[in-house]
Each structure stands twice: as C-alpha cells, then as structure tokens.
Amino acid sequence: MTKQALVTIICLLLPFWLQSQTVILDVERDLDSSKMKFGPNRLHYVNLFVGFGFLVGENQQGSRVESDGSIDLKLGIRYKLKINETFSVGATLGFNSMNYKIRQEMGKFFPDTAMNEIERLRINGIETGIYARVNIGKRGNTVGKFIDFGYSYNLRISGNHYTKNTVNDGTVHKLTVSKLPYLKNGFSNTYLRFGIRSLSFYLQYRFTELFRQSYGYPDLPPFVIGIQIG
C-alpha cells in the first residue's frame, strides 16, 4: 500500500477536524434548500402531551361517584400529518388512568353494599386513537388554533378496587383488589378538542360501557371534561 493511500484512508477515518483545542462553537450548515418536513405546521409533527380531566355525567343509582374526586389522567404522544392549511389528521398513543371515587350512600351496590371511608375504582389502560383536525386562521410554523374530532380505544391493562377503613382500635385497613372480573377489556371514546397552540380543552364521551352486562352494575359517568398541554 502506498504512503498516499494510507494517508487517504486515515483521513477518511478521521472526523472533519480533530479537537486538539477547546471548541466553543462549531456550526455546520445544512445547505439543502428543500423545505423542512418536521415542525408544528409542517408536513409531520410529533409532540408529547399530558391531560387532566374530571369524570362527569349521569350518576346512576347504585354506582354514584363523587364528581370532584373522580379524575382522568393522560400521558401520551400525538402525531399530526398536515393535509393542507385547513385540514390535518393524526394519531395518538398513550397511557390513561381513570380514577372514580365511589360515593358511600344507602342504595349503593357497586361493587357491593359495604360502606367504606374511601372507596375508589382505578382503571389504567393504553389508549390509541385517530383524529381529524380543522385549523382555524392563518399561522406560521406554529400549531395555532384548532378543533379536533377524534376516536380512541382504551385497552385496559389493570383495574383496581381500593378501600380504606379505620377500625375501632385505630387500625387502618387498606385493601386493593385487582383482576376485577366485572370490567370489560376495553372501551371506546369519541372526543372533541379545542386548542390554541400547546393548550387544549377536551370533551370526551365514552360510548361503550365499563362493566360486563352479566354483573348488572350501572355504568359510571361517561364524560370527561379536561385540559391537555402539549
């Protein structure tokens, strides 16, 4: 191998220039003039989001919940594909946790008639969905104002029934029961989301029931009203 060839190989293996000194600034410009494809108002956009909402709606006799203690939490990732300045479509994937605080009152029979100090039903799941977006107003490389219509399916990964009671001697009993047989494996939602940039308000409606019919439990409130931050 000639000396020149050896030097050439070494040069190819080395980076553009070696750092024998302290580098303060190093900028290599991408001179490709093609439009960027990723960005809030570009062809593709991906962002994380978190959501918090209240579980509300018709409280049926036998399984009433406390509105202020029943919450919905979301954490996920959202993808948007731009169709044109007005329309986009997208998909979401995330984790969802619904926490119902069961009201302790006469007539309660979900999941039983026992009275507790605190009683909760927590359902965790993987939520996937698709949505269509209508963008409102002209904007630059920003999400801007929008309205989303979407469908999501929540695949249940866990369901826990939790109770807490303090007995006469002061002992606190906490009981968590999992693998609840009365819960369905999943449920479907439709939702509406109004957003401005990273903040959105959402209204979600669960249109399939939580419980297997054979158990005869009244369904829990199907609506969620909340906010999401992306």
Added chain:
Amino acid sequence: MKRLKPIMLILFIGIFSIHCYPQDTYWVYFKDKTGNKFVPEEYFSEKALERRLRNRVPLSTYEDWPVNSIYTQQVSHSVDSVLAVSRWLNAIVVKASPETIDHIVDFNFVKYVKPLIHVSSVSETVTIEKKQTISHLDSALLHIQTERMQGSAFRESNLDGSGVLIAVFDAGFKKLRTHPAFDHLIENNSILATYDFVKKDTFVYGFHHHGTMVMSCIAGIYGNTYMGLAPGAHFLLARTETPNETTEEEYNWILAAEWADRNGADIISCSLGYSTSNYFQEDMDGQTSPVAKGAQIASNKGILIINAAGNEANNYWKTVVTPADVEEVLTVGGTNPYTDIAFTFSSPGPTADGRLKPNVCALGETLTAYKNRYRKAYGTSFATPLVAGFAACVLQNEPELDRENLMERIEMSGHLYPYFDYHHGYGIPQARKILKDRDGQDAATFKFELSEGYLNVIVEKRFIPKKNEAGELLDYPKNLYYHIQDATGPIRKYGVVLADENEEVVFFNKIELQTGDIIRVHFEGYTEDYIYTPENE
C-alpha cells in the same frame, strides 16, 4: 340511540364552533392616491427634511402622499370602525365582518383586502435577575457593557449622540420618568415626542418595563457611569406592542415608523420581532412580512433601523426574526460579556435567501434600569440599544453620513471585521476604529501551513497562555474564529476554538475541502484567507 345523542352533541358543538365568525380586522389597500396634494415642507419636521437631503432621497415620494380621504370615507360608512391609516402602504385598517369585506372588495378603488393576523411578537427578554443594589460584579458588567465597544474613546472625543434623534419602539416605558438613570433626559427635555399606537394617545410611561430597560442601554447613567453610549441624544418613544398574545402589532410598527420619519428620526431602535406565529423560516427573506416592507420603506427614507436578531436559537425557529431579516436593517446578535461568544439563545443567520445576518453583535447580558433600581437582563433586546447608542455617536462624529454608509461604518468597525459568521456578524463595533485610533494588531498572529492531508492554522506561541505546575492556565485563552465559505458565497461551516493548548489550534481535513473554498481565520485582530485548490499542495 341513548349513546348516540352525546356523540351528535359533540359533533354539533364542533361544527358550530368552526362556523362562528366574529368581527375581525383587515387591511384595505387602495389602488391609487389620485387627486391628493402634498407639500413636504408642511408635513415633515425640519430634521426629517435634513435627513432626506443628507441621504440624497427625494423630499417626498409617492409613499409620503396622504391616503385619499374620499376612499377612506366611503369605506368607513360600511365598516364598524377605521383603526388606522398608513400612507406608506396606501391602506387603512378596519374592523368589519367578512360579509362587509366581501362588499368592500368590489369598490372600484380597492386594490385588495387582507386579514390582519393576530400575531405575537417575540419576547426578546430571556431571563432577568433581580438585584436590589449594584454589586461589585454588576459594577464590572456595567463597565464592560459600554467599554467592550470602547465607549471611553467616544467620551474622550465628546461624543454622546448629541444632535441625533433616535426613535425607540417597545411595549411601554414604565417608570422611565422617575428612574434616576434618566434624570438627565428629563431635565434636558430630551424626549421630544411620545405616542401609544395601541391606545392611540400620547402616554407611553406605563404598561411594561421592557422599554425602560432598553432605553437605559442607550442613554442611562448610573452615578458617573454610562449605561449606554448616547445619553446626549434626543428621543421619540413609541409604544407599538403589548405583552399579550393577541395584538395587532405589525400595523403599529409601520405606523410608528411613519410617525418617526415625519418627526425626523435618524435611527430606529427596535427590540422586537415576528416569527413563528405567522411565518415560516423560509419567509425570513427580507421581503415577505408587512413589517419587513415597512422597514424597507423607512430605510429608503434614510432611517437606519437597528433591530434585535431574536432569541430563537434554542427553539423550533432557530433563525433571525423579521424585520431583522431585511437587508437594510442593522441586525444585532447578543454575546457573552466575558467570552465574546454569542449566547446560545441569540438567533443566528443567514436569512432564508442566504444573506449575512446578524450584521454585528453586542453584549446580550447587561445591567438595566428597572422599576426604581437596577437589574441584570439577558437578550438581544439589550444588545440592540447598545449598538443604537454607538450608531448615534458615529452619526454625531460624521453627520454627513447617509444611512448606507453609516451602516457600513458600523459593520467595518466590528472587532472581527473582515471576518464574519452567522452568529457574530462582523463582531462587536469598536469606537477606536471609527475614530481611526484603533488598537488592533495589524501584524500577523497566525499562519496557514499545509501538511500531509491537512491544512493547519498555527498561532504564535506568545498567545498561548502559560500554565502553572498544576496545569492550570495563568491567563484567559484567546478565541480563534474560522469559517469555510463556498466559492459561490455562502458559509458552509464556521466555529470558534480556544487557543489554550498549543500553537496548532485547528486543522482542516483536505478531504472535506472543495476547490475554491475560502478558509477565513481571525485571531487577535488579524484576519487572513486561504483559498484552497489542490494545486496548493
């Protein structure tokens, strides 16, 4: 069916929301200015006329003629209200419903109608540190913020911006009249006029502290120490923006520029800009945005606009904002006062069409006047007024300079000139270069050396700091700047390296160099180019 009802309700709410159109704001552009008369001597101030003569521009052009009042009247009968009138754009801003606009578009004197987009300007302040009193470190910073531009050389030559009129556009000038840093401005009646283009009245001394902080970097005085370079200048203060997210600022900016022109402003200092809310990066071409067009018109009247580059380097935007993208605008980046390197937030260039921006830089960390005390602040917002003060001193020293030459003088005074890159421009302007008494080194401080496979840059040993027995440097290492420019023009790669280890500071792999590449290096006041061709070997 029970389950369907809520779904239908959700859909209905959504569709209804989309179709709710409230009243909105529009630009209505007219086709001509037929039938108007205009006498420039009656409209412009004496200073405005002098500026035109100095810049060899006509005393008036078509843009200066008034908008046709009959057209304005006819439109006003149909719309809810007329919010503003712009001579430069031959347009008026109106509030109207879309149905009314559909009707107005058919008027034979209307050229077209554009909706006024609710944009938010970029907040040019990054972070603020609260200080009750000035510490020793703050005193040191206060000294550096003008002395890094060799401000003492201007003072020794009795240059403080006297005779120069600077217009400052901002969100408000809260507490300016009572802050001790501006006592001299109040006593000398240096603020000639004010106008709030948001509320349409003359009171600007409220709403926000940002303008006050900016003004301190042009004209503030702390004790006997100048906070900016032009405490002797005169000022026009304009409120053009609000801190809220939904403001119609672009038309405020243009109207303020018309007002500044009419009142004779020599310089406009502007620490705001527009970016992601209404534009894409490819729109930063100096032509697309309305505010860019307004800045071009103002420049054509001989006004030097000095604008912040933006603080968008760390987010999606990553480039300069508008109107900092305009060729005629002197765009300012922000540097670290202790290293001379651009802050990571300082928006780099070039523009979308490949032009050099920023043009120069100045300190992006300064001590400012805030409320009734002093506060350290970060952002290209505060580098910009430092350069505005510098420009005022240059113009005071050479009052015959037109806008173009004034801008060129400032660029050529940059401490890195003729080196430039897209973070620093030509560097920090230096007063001694303006006064032709510079202390730069003309002698070579480095050399290029070819070796097998590499092009090396070797600095003189005297610039490498010595070390103690523990291996610690006994002096601050110097910055070496380099860029590689294509034969066709754009910079392909650039950077800064500390000369802290040995004389061979940087080397370039020849495999990556192309024929005709210009490797420009700047080190300690000396700049040299190396034009690469394979025949060099």
